[in-house]
Amino acid sequence: MNVVEWMDKALEKAEESLKKGEVPVGCLFIYENKIIATGSNTVNETRNATRHAELNCIDDILVYCQENNYNYKEVFKNIDVVVTVEPCIMCAAALHQLQIRSIIYGCANDRFGGCKSVFEVSKVYETKINVVGNVKGNEAMQLLKDFYKGTNPNAPEAKKGRKKKVDNNE
Amino acid sequence: MDTVHQHTDKSKDNESQMKFNWKLQPILPDEYTRLPSLEKSFIGILKDKKNISKVIVDLTNSLPTPQHLKRCSGLRIYLAYVNKVNGSQTNLKALLVENGFDISLLEDDYEIADIPSVAPRTKAQMTYALKYWPVNFHPNPYVEALISGSVFNDAQLRSLETYMKIAICIAEKSAVGTKDCNGSAIIVDPVNGNILSMAASSIDKHPMWHASMLAIDLVARLQGGGSWNLFNNAKDGTKIVESKYHNRMFPYYPECLNTKDSFPSESLLFKKPDQKNKNLKKKIDSKYEPYLCTGYWAILLQEPCPLCAMALLHSRVSRIFYGLSNPQTGILGSQAILHSIPGLNHRYQVWSSLLLDTCRKTLEKCRWIDGS
Numbered sequence: 035m036n037v038v039e040w041m042d043k044a045l046e047k048a049e050e051s052l053k054k055g056e057v058p059v060g061c062l063f064i065y066e067n068k069i070i071a072t073g074s075n076t077v078n079e080t081r082n083a084t085r086h087a088e089l090n091c092i093d094d095i096l097v098y099c100q101e102n103n104y105n106y107k108e109v110f111k112n113i114d115v116v117v118t119v120e121p122c123i124m125c126a127a128a129l130h131q132l133q134i135r136s137i138i139y140g141c142a143n144d145r146f147g148g149c150k151s152v153f154e155v156s157k158v159y160e161t162k163i164n165v166v167g168n169v170k171g172n173e174a175m176q177l178l179k180d181f182y183k184g185t186n187p188n189a190p191e192a193k194k195g196r197k198k199k200v201d202n203n204e
Numbered sequence: 205m206d207t208v209h210q211h212t213d214k215s216k217d218n219e220s221q222m223k224f225n226w227k228l229q230p231i232l233p234d235e236y237t238r239l240p241s242l243e244k245s246f247i248g249i250l251k252d253k254k255n256i257s258k259v260i261v262d263l264t265n266s267l268p269t270p271q272h273l274k275r276c277s278g279l280r281i282y283l284a285y286v287n288k289v290n291g292s293q294t295n296l297k298a299l300l301v302e303n304g305f306d307i308s309l310l311e312d313d314y315e316i317a318d319i320p321s322v323a324p325r326t327k328a329q330m331t332y333a334l335k336y337w338p339v340n341f342h343p344n345p346y347v348e349a350l351i352s353g354s355v356f357n358d359a360q361l362r363s364l365e366t367y368m369k370i371a372i373c374i375a376e377k378s379a380v381g382t383k384d385c386n387g388s389a390i391i392v393d394p395v396n397g398n399i400l401s402m403a404a405s406s407i408d409k410h411p412m413w414h415a416s417m418l419a420i421d422l423v424a425r426l427q428g429g430g431s432w433n434l435f436n437n438a439k440d441g442t443k444i445v446e447s448k449y450h451n452r453m454f455p456y457y458p459e460c461l462n463t464k465d466s467f468p469s470e471s472l473l474f475k476k477p478d479q480k481n482k483n484l485k486k487k488i489d490s491k492y493e494p495y496l497c498t499g500y501w502a503i504l505l506q507e508p509c510p511l512c513a514m515a516l517l518h519s520r521v522s523r524i525f526y527g528l529s530n531p532q533t534g535i536l537g538s539q540a541i542l543h544s545i546p547g548l549n550h551r552y553q554v555w556s557s558l559l560l561d562t563c564r565k566t567l568e569k570c571r572w573i574d575g576s
Binding site for chain 1: 417421428430497511513514519535
């Protein structure tokens with residue numbers, strides 16, 4: 035599969051999470067040219083604001099490594115992450131700490147982006163990750179726009195209706 | 205980094221903090237702590253004092269002063285930043301004449317002086333700026349209280365100390381971290397002082413189990429969510445414990461406390477809600493059910509790494525208190541000041557140095573693994 039085909043897969047995951055009322059972000063972790071984890075945002079389901087697509091994938095990889103008796107540190111070093119939206123500062127930090135190989139993302143994340151948009155997390159870490167942005171960025175952005183057209187069904191009563199201030203969560 | 209606080213009057217140091225062998229340091233955006241920058245400016249010398257009001261009026265139209273600067277310092281008149289007129293006194297004079305200003309009211313030669321180029325944000329910055337030129341300044345009482353430390357009363361400081369002592373206790377017993385992040389985290393509800401969750405860094409078990417990440421997931425669990433299977437995980441024999449402490453149950457991870465642990469017994473209540481407030485609170489509670497960690501406070505042994513700092517920001521905690529700086533990867537003061545970066549949708553307030561010396565000793569005793 036090439037990069038665009040991967041991103042199509044990630045966009046499918048993002049669409050699934052949109053249907054579940056979550057911020058539509060989809061993510062794949064690729065190891066030896068094979069998708070070994072797919073994830074989407076589950077912030078509302080878990081009531082935990084840190085449950086972004088990337089962190090969900092990281093948990094899956096740990097299980098994958100345990101099941102296959104792999105050393106997760108070695109596996110992560112050869113992982114390519116394909117994600118529809120630029121990883122936020124938190125997720126970028128997680129990916130740096132795990133020393134993954136590369137990040138390919140769709141649209142930029144002007145509110146929380148940790149690769150370049152808001153804060154360059156790479157400045158804090160010695161590891162270097164190869165980052166490629168704007169792969170099918172318009173499609174990813176359109177999904178986010180579709181989400182923000184609606185109201186976050188899990189936001190508390192007092193916050194509903196203030197669409198412009200609805201949390202992005204990614 | 206140069207900071208102006210070294211120049212403040214130490215005798216005004218909040219007296220109440222003398223009772224503690226630590227002093228909270230607010231982590232403020234740069235614009236509150238740096239020395240105000242200076243810029244070379246042309247200064248005209250007034251020949252005759254009685255023309256001062258005419259000169260001020262005439263200049264207001266042709267060369268207005270930046271808002272934070274006063275026009276005069278005695279007979280010295282602010283004219284313009286040197287760069288604004290390409291460094292040339294001749295250009296400046298031409299500009300004045302063009303605007304109908306009578307340049308014969310000033311001495312022929314203009315002085316060049318350093319003038320504060322930004323408005324002072326704090327009293328300390330104002331004091332510094334005044335050494336160079338008279339400035340307009342409107343103190344922000346809250347910012348001044350933050351800087352002096354008077355924003356917290358003794359009881360609150362005592363409570364914060366108590367929380368940190370607990371954080372220290374659980375870190376000593378069970379924290380395992382990497383050079384990037386180690387320590388412990390406690391999340392409290394400042395309205396009633398209740399501990400909601402606490403956790404120690406457990407990176408040996410899972411690379412994302414930093415203390416703050418665990419504490420956040422435990423709060424999510426209290427709200428019917430949560431994502432990590434911390435309870436009765438047979439595989440590694442760990443389990444989460446609902447602990448009874450101060451007659452309240454709250455989750456913590458990993459299991460490290462037992463009944464023999466003697467915690468400080470001070471009341472953790474920040475403020476006893478009176479009946480009126482109680483009713484008001486009930487009203488608010490029904491409208492605002494708990495949403496993530498909105499409004500909660502986090503007490504951390506060490507300055508958080510980018511993972512933890514941003515996780516706390518996503519979770520919308522309102523205040524963070526940490527003990528020790530994390531010079532390598534801390535982004536609440538060391539490598540960056542996350543909560544001053546423009547564009548982020550939520551901001552918390554941050555203080556460092558809570559029980560600083562004890563935290564330092566504790567961290568030295570913590571267990572470390574190689575993060576790579």
